[in-house]
Amino acid sequence: MKLGGNMKNIMKQMGKMKEQMERLQNEAGEKTVEASSGGGMVTVTAKAKGEISSIVIEPEIISETDIEMLQDLVTAAVNEALYKGQELMKDEVSRFTAGMGLPPGLI
Structure with missing residues (x-):
C-alpha cells in the first residue's frame, strides 16, 4: 500500500515538474539575443x-x-543569433534541472 502512495506522489511531482518546465521554456523562449556580422x-x-x-x-x-x-553577412548574423538562442534555452533548462539528479540528456 505504501508503494502505491509513493508512486502517486512521484507521478504528482512529475506533473508539477512538467508544468514548471513548460513555463520555463515559454518564459525563456521570449528572451532575446543579438548577433552581428561585418x-x-x-x-x-x-x-x-x-x-x-x-x-x-x-x-x-x-x-x-x-x-x-x-546576403552572406545577413545569413551569418541570423545563424549566430539562432545559435545564441538555442544556447540560452539550454542554459535555462540546465539551471532548472541542475538539482534534480537527472541523467544527462534526459530533458
Whole structure:
C-alpha cells in the first residue's frame, strides 16, 4: 500500500515538474539575443525560441557592398543569433534541472 502512495506522489511531482518546465521554456523562449556580422554592419535580434525579431543593416554597407556579400553577412548574423538562442534555452533548462539528479540528456 505504501508503494502505491509513493508512486502517486512521484507521478504528482512529475506533473508539477512538467508544468514548471513548460513555463520555463515559454518564459525563456521570449528572451532575446543579438548577433552581428561585418563589424556591426548587420545586426540580428532573435527570440531564444528561434524567431527573428529584427534585422538592422547599416546604410553605408549597402552603397559599398555587393548584394552577394550583404546576403552572406545577413545569413551569418541570423545563424549566430539562432545559435545564441538555442544556447540560452539550454542554459535555462540546465539551471532548472541542475538539482534534480537527472541523467544527462534526459530533458
